[in-house]
Amino acid sequence: MNAKQTYRLYKELGLQIRNKTPKRRVKAKLREDRAEAVHADDVWAMDFVHDQLATGRKIRVLKVVDTFSRFSPVVNPRFSYRGEDVVATLEQACRFVGYPKTIRVDQGSEFISRDLDLLAYQRDVELDFSRPYAFIESFNGKFRTECLNAHWFLTFEDARSKMEEWRKDYSTVRPHIAIGNKPPISLMKGSSEVSAL
Template identity: 70%
Template sequence: MDRLQGEWKISTRRACAVLQIDRSLYVYKSKRGTQAELTQRIREICATRVRYGYRRVHILLQRDGWAVNPKRIYRLYKELGMQLRNKVPRRRVKAKVREDRRPATHTNDIWAMDFVHDQLATGRKIRILTVIDTFSRFSPATDPRFSYRGEDVVQTLERICGQMGYPRSIRVDQGSEFVSRDLDLWAYQKGVVLDFSRPGKPTDNSFIESFNGKFRAECLNTHWFMSLDDARAKMEAWRQDYNEVRPHSAIGNKPPISLLNGSPADLPVGP
């Protein structure tokens, strides 16, 4: 149309007649917002109303003046990964139930933690709580005990947070210790979000899985542990070497301690 008018110097009415299109179709301007604006609004609603499905989101959008079809909202809702999970830890106040994960941008932004199992030379089983800062890859704790309850996890977290500060979020699986009322109450009081992995999706917590693989290969598989105190000493020695000496390929072959005060320009890109 523009080319025709430019070359032949004719009016819009005449050009529409030549091309046999209705003039009202050519001059029509859409009154609905752009896809980007709609997508952003859906994100905003889901960020504050985490238990709303797409139908309630659609109702709120209509109240805001968006003349949109619910099928369109459903499609965008799924593309954004906002579907509610089928299994969410019950009674969890500080549980994050969405999949809108972003990379950590500074120290104490996002931690990850999990358990590793091993045994003493006597055959008695032990459980080790491992914790890692996903930005710097610094590990503040590898804490072995014979058994762990929710209150034991809180005790370990309080100890290391007293040294490093409290994280904004901690990524965990849905183990009984992590969905405990003790941990949820602690997270609520300290303003920490517990970001739960989906059931059967270990890749949701890939940073701690990667760390645990190194921990097992370089420490657990290379030592006999005579007692719990012996296990603590050997694991602590390995943790210090990991944090202060061992080069990490994901952070430019630097030791994790070098990024404790890092900037966004030093942002790691993978486990």
């Protein structure tokens, strides 16, 4: 049965034909195009996780990680995030470690905002909109297990300090098997300046 016959039968029976809604077009790299990072600051991955304080108030945590070195320049909790908040957090981190060539993000509203698109254009950073990206999901799992599930956050400042303590340990102290049992900071360009972060 072809499309014309289907259309004729629908009309005879008085049925409505469902219109196809166009898919939203987003500028994204093709999957075949994605090369693995070969240097620090080649590719960053960015995502959110959610948790709550002891009072029940929800917090969102923006996490950024370099996929080559495993260095995490940002683990930043807030009560809410908008596109401009993501940009402000990235600008603050990039003052110390520089801008990456590519940032892999999902299709969240904060990541498809004009603010982040403008930052990417001005700083010559390519935004790579991916579906589930295994590296950041693995990082999310470690963060949830070792930090979020291990602590009971009494206040927002308590949450911020414990998350920052975990980030510093993960990025500057803990050796990673995937990078030759070295801490991530050892693979960063200008690691002495980065350690101040």
